[in-house]
Amino acid sequence: MGFEQFVFYVFAGLLLFAGAMVITVRNPVHAAMFLVMTFFTSAGLWLMLEAEFLAITLVLVYVGAVMVLFLFVVMMLDINLVPLREGFMRYLPVGILVALAMIIMMGLVVGPEFGAHPVPERHGPDYNNTAELGSILYTVYVYPFELAAVILVVAIIAAISLTLRRRPLVKHQDPDAQIAIRKQDRLRIVKMDSEKK
Amino acid sequence: MAEFIQGLGLPEALATFIIILIKIVAILMPLLLALAYLTFAERKVLNYFQARVGPLHVGPRGWLTPIADAIKMLFKEIIIPSGANRFLFLLSPVLAFGPAMAAWAVIPFDAELLLADVNAALLYVLALTSFAVYGIILAGWASNSKYPFLGAMRSAAQVVSYELAMGFALVGVIMAGQSLNLREIVLAQQGGLWMWFWLPLLPLFVIYFISGLAETNRPPFDLAEGESEIVAGYQVEYSGISFGLFFMAEYANMILISVLTSLMFLGGWLSPFEGIPYLEEWFAWVPGIVWLLLKTSFFLLLFLWVRATFPRYRYDQLMRLGWKVLIPITIVWLILLGGAIVGEVGPWFD
């Protein structure tokens, strides 16, 4: 077993462990942290596949942003997980059935060709995964890529239009109005005769 | 050094491992020392700004103060609140400190002087700095107390928001440098003061630094701590070295942001006198790392200067600045920059 295989098994083992912990620990914050760990270990595996861009993006997007917001929500909601788990034994047979079906289907797809593929060749040290990905994304897949961007725009518009509303009863400051204030609006200098005794 | 270890007749993998270990130590030891003295510098600078003299008594002219502080922190008791989540409470300072150190792996100090020449170095740094927020959030939650929790919530929203502006600023750097590799980005800035990216990317440069202030939770964006409102935010329940790790992480992140700003916008180790007759030759003997350290020190001073000058932002103002001012500016500038690069506008992009 070479060094590389050793690293692979370490990452893979940690990944499976963390994945199992995500669905078994009782504390939702712990579960979220184990999910972070699964992201890290899978990023490690991707690095070994020479997909460093994807690996780092996985950490950047999922660990750096998505999971932070997720944690935010989990902490704020303070979910009690016990009622959520009550039906576990009842759903177990169905779950096993689905898992078996998926394994069989994967076997059908991969089975006949398993081992038929040669081991892919290693790229040299000057191979740049990011540049390769960029050049294919902006040429061959430019149309789907732009469409994905449009979908994100729609998602933003939808999210904002559904959440942004003016509630008349809430007091809030309007910085524009604060800055735009003039002396005449607030201050009135009155000429008065001094009082005479 | 490397030849010496390879000559010892150790197995290949082990020798490489030892060499890397030595390099790591060579980066981290000066860094930790710099951390300690940055705290000292901060106190001194702030004090001079406020017309005071600052620490004077430990060692000659107070020079041993940070050492005394470090010893004090190491020997103080770590108090764990009874309602706290013990595991996460102890884990979170480590999560804050770890990424702040790990990011240094890809920082080039000179054209040849770096630990790992990674293709996607910039993304790596961004990913690690974004990870630092976990320390703060978990600390706030694990303390099981009001003020830390408020601080953690503030910090989570703040860091995620400013990361966007920061990321967009970095996209500009990547476009201008045509690479994700920090070394290549610096090399793309060759040709003197006016070729450095601060000029063509001026708004991005400013925004990057502002977002850096927010990402490190430094004043005027230190709402996560906010001593006057929420007592010290996520740090309330921490003591001893567990507090010390947060403290060190904050300063390590400051240095990191300063180094990155110097590398990406101020030409890193390149001499400012490049292309100027006489001056260039007179200063040719100065090693690149000195220029880098000088630039970094300048930005560190700026960090302290800002702290001494500006009052803290209010929370809604902070969000407004991030989302409604900084992000739109970066996007507009990215479009202009794209035009300039495609149109090969000189002298930077021809």
Place this chain on the structure above:
Amino acid sequence: MPFAIPNYNVAIPEMFVLGMACLVLIVDLFLTERSRTVTYLLSQATMVGAAVLTLTTYSQEVVLAFSGTFVRDAMGDVLKAFIYLSAFIVFLYAKPYLQARKLFKGEFYVLGLFGVLGMMVLVSAHSLLTVYLGLELLALSLYAMVALQRDSIFASESAMKYFILGALASGMLLYGMSMLYGATGSLDLGEISREVATTKMELVMVFGLVFIVVGLAFKLGAVPFHMWMPDVYQGAPTAVTLYIASAPKIAAFAMVIRLLNDGLYGLHMHWQDMLVILAILSMAVGNIFAIAQFNLKRMLAYSTIAHMGYLLLGILTGSGDGYAAAMFYTLSYALMSLGGFGMIILLSRAGFEADRLDDFKGLNERSPWYAFMMLILMFSMAGVPPFLGFWAKVSVLRELIHVDMTWLAIVAVVFSIIGAFYYLRIVKLMYFDKAEDNSEIKQDLDLHVALSANSLGILVLGIMPGPLMALCASAIGVM
């Protein structure tokens, strides 16, 4: 870096709509509440401009672009033209309705335009990737539009239902697509159809096909995947229901053709059986359940389910003529449904929704002209000659008989006779019952004109259906 500029010309209508949608989005930001009409006018200009761009470059030839992910052909162009037309009419009908309910916001039009873009992408998709992206773009816009009326519990509920079931359907579709990709190793529909013809892995493909058909049935609203339709149709603001019920059905037809014909024609034997079941169930459930409804929007939802059944009849023949008949059916359905929901908008006013059947009682006394228009629409939907809906049904049934499925045609006729009952009931209410509400119908002139034109168009097309049929046949390029 070698970089061949792709053939952008064929996608100019798409780019125009995208650009205009972004423009509307930004312009709307700077408009005051009173000058919001500018948003509306810009959206209508977009539809007109897109129609001009599409029709001036219309040709019979099939062009692939963007590395085979995009296809421009006659069927696509004709469908797109009708999508613009439907969206144009929707925007026009929706305006007074939205204004009366303080919903006249830029988002409706922006999301509507992005939805149109999604439909265009879907119509021109030539890769599983673009099918999915177009579908999501359309669906995401629709979810948000349904939820736009935030203070209505019904709208929020139906938006949630629509969103969750829609996401489930997308999941099914994706799962099927992933199996197809696993079996053929390609996302390109042309490549897939070649692989299907020579495959040894038929089992995996049929498995994938099942999921794809389920996903499609969800999107079309065919039984047993129709549960979302009545609730969404009823809960959404009528202006949005109008949108959902018209143009997206045209896009859904295109999606079915692209996936099942362009990609999986080799599995025709398999999907034909599945569609037969879906069609019979849809016609049965749609027509029978519609009888029990007292809410017009809900009734029209069940009527839509039934219509989708007839549409599937045309597709399942698997012949070019059958597709042309189904396309004819889709286009006629879109026109009729626009008219039907348009009538509800016409009779509604601020604070009042004319969506109960009782609201149509005695319409003849209030406005003989609109009672007649509604009569045309209802007769056409029921399939009474000589209206458009009759010819749509006839052409679909004729193609069924051509492929020796006479029994299915007989079943369809039986259900359409059952269905005639509830359409004619509305006619009875309008002409023979006393009005409960005698208020005058007050609406803008443009709504009067457009709605009358819509209904009369159905009459005219019913009297001479030849040109539209010929257009459909030539667009499909009858094989």
